[in-house]
């Protein structure tokens with residue numbers, strides 16, 4: 579055996595990887611958390627209402643400034659008017675608008691506080707030698723462990739190599755940019771459905787992350803994307819007054835489909851977070867579900883194979899429930915029956 583050794587190696591130090599490492603360490607497992615030093619997500623996102631307990635039970639007090647609680651969400655869906663959903667009437671606590679760079683850094687710190695060893699490494703290859711994994715980083719450093727966790731986000735960089743496949747339930751993609759608050763901005767999310775899909779704008783202080791979620795087949799050519807995005811943003815009824823974007827705004831395209839990796843675990847390995855199951859951003863559940871299920875995955879690793887099977891069944895069930903709910907929401911929007919985005923959706927039935 580060569581290189582640094584541990585019981586478990588977690589590859590990827592986004593929120594799910596850090597949550598998994600934190601919970602493993604809390605269970606007394608010797609865990610290495612490998613962080614490639616990049617920020618896969620550098621935007622403002624919102625948690626689900628009632629997420630505080632889930633997040634703090636695994637990561638401790640990571641919610642606080644610069645993040646902010648939000649009193650509700652605003653949406654224009656299936657109707658041109660803007661509707662307020664007030665979380666104050668939610669029996670659980672409210673939602674949070676989180677700045678992902680700061681949140682991800684705090685989650686990594688929490689994992690370290692619980693005893694995980696954080697190492698800077700971009701993993702380029704993994705190999706199974708008997709009962710042990712040998713992990714190689716881009717700089718040639720080697721690591722070894724008996725169990726490997728893939729927390730590399732939608733890339734699923736490890737599990738794809740191990741033969742797991744992704745089942746996509748839809749073809750959603752998001753064109754995402756950044757702006758400043760407009761006159762009607764306030765912390766939290768505003769969602770507005772349009773002929774080509776739906777827009778969201780999530781505000782936190784002086785930052786607004788804004789995106790158009792559409793179908794991959796409907797993406798404008800790469801060279802025209804920034805300009806088309808700006809024009810379509812200007813055509814929104816409500817959203818354009820909560821965000822102001824520069825002429826030179828740079829739009830990134832992100833996969834936004836609901837998808838599940840099959841299988842999610844195998845002999846000595848498991849996937850967590852988006853690498854296991856990823857969600858339509860309309861659900862705002864990526865962070866919360868990722869952290870919750872990563873904590874549960876950590877406990878299942880410690881408990882053994884029956885617990886891992888149960889955990890996998892639970893994730894599959896959550897995906898099925900989400901797909902059902904997602905479809906109900908999209909079917910509510912009937913204003914553009916002939917538009918390819920909404921027609922395409924109906925074809926999934």
Ligand SMILES: Cc1cc2nc3c(=O)[nH]c(=O)nc-3n(C[C@H](O)[C@H](O)[C@H](O)COP(=O)(O)OP(=O)(O)OC[C@H]3O[C@@H](n4cnc5c(N)ncnc54)[C@H](O)[C@@H]3O)c2cc1C
Nearest residue numbers: 590592593594614623624701730731752851852859864865
């Ligand atoms: C448009 C859009 C809007 C969204 N809005 C919300 C929202 O409002 N609320 C919400 O809860 N969710 C939202 N989500 C979902 C949320 O962003 C994800 O669910 C969340 O980031 C998943 O966390 P993760 O830790 O699984 O993966 P990631 O955050 O993707 O982290 C993976 C980490 O692994 C690292 N990595 C990758 N490859 C390697 C490698 N080879 N070696 C080492 N490290 C590696 C990456 O750099 C990264 O640090 C949104 C998603 C999209 C597409």
